Amino acid sequence: MTFDDKIEHWIAEFCKSNLPSVSRYLLHCLALHFHLRQGRCYQSIEELAAGCGLSKRTVIKHLRIVEDAGWIKVTFHGFTDQRWRRHSYALAFPETGNGRGAA
Incomplete structure (x- = not known):
């Protein structure tokens, strides 16, 4: 499966999820x-x-929601002090069966 196929499948799946609409956006x-x-x-x-036309606070809140639901993995790029x-x-x-992740 190419990455293009994988991302299309990923989009189709999160669109069917129980995530809040702002999280899906x-x-x-x-x-x-x-x-x-x-x-x-x-x-x-x-x-x-x-x-996205959202506030920083809203982005942070919904990144946490989608990470907790398992739709993204967040790591840091670069050095801690930089x-x-x-x-x-x-x-x-x-x-x-993870709740928000399933349709």
Whole structure:
């Protein structure tokens, strides 16, 4: 399965999930920024907020929701002490029966 196929499947699945609509919208915004070769997204909270038309607080809240539901894996990119340190987001599929992740 190519990454294009995987991301299309991921989008189709989270659209059917019980996630709040803002969480699903945020996942759509993240999907626009995935690096096809790396399978990751490196947008900052500020860039996501501006690109989605949401507040930073809303982006942080819904990133936590989708991470807790298992739709993304969040790691850090860069060094801890560096100003340019960013979150790195990888798509994931939640385990079934996890509540918000299942349709």
